[in-house]
Amino acid sequence: MRRSLTILSLVLATVACDQLANSTQQIAAVAVKMELVAIGKAEARYQVENSTYATIEQLQKADLLIGDPDRKGYAFTLEINGSSSFSATATPADEKNKAWPTYAIDQTQQVTVR
Numbered sequence: 001m002r003r004s005l006t007i008l009s010l011v012l013a014t015v016a017c018d019q020l021a022n023s024t025q026q027i028a029a030v031a032v033k034m035e036l037v038a039i040g041k042a043e044a045r046y047q048v049e050n051s052t053y054a055t056i057e058q059l060q061k062a063d064l065l066i067g068d069p070d071r072k073g074y075a076f077t078l079e080i081n082g083s084s085s086f087s088a089t090a091t092p093a094d095e096k097n098k099a100w101p102t103y104a105i106d107q108t109q110q111v112t113v114r
Helices: 002-050 056-061
Strands: 074-081 085-092 103-106
Touching: 002 056, 002 074, 002 085, 002 103
Parallel strands: none
Antiparallel strands: 074 085, 085 103
């Protein structure tokens, strides 16, 4: 009986840990998508005002992006092609989260999963 309770406790603890990990990933995904949308809106505004897309540093200097976009274990990169396009990508930065998805946004303002 005691052994059965111990095994049951271990199973329940494992399930609880898995659910917590999934919740953490879901929270990170929402935060990352919101950050990418903020970058997309900032790029759209900068492009209208300056006829070109901007680096993260330029967006920050123009007060269109607040803080450093490095949230919830993701690292952000931004590639610009003058006035024709941009692509912001959020990739898992932490080795333990490498299985998490990579998200991106471009001038179409659509967040995609890669």
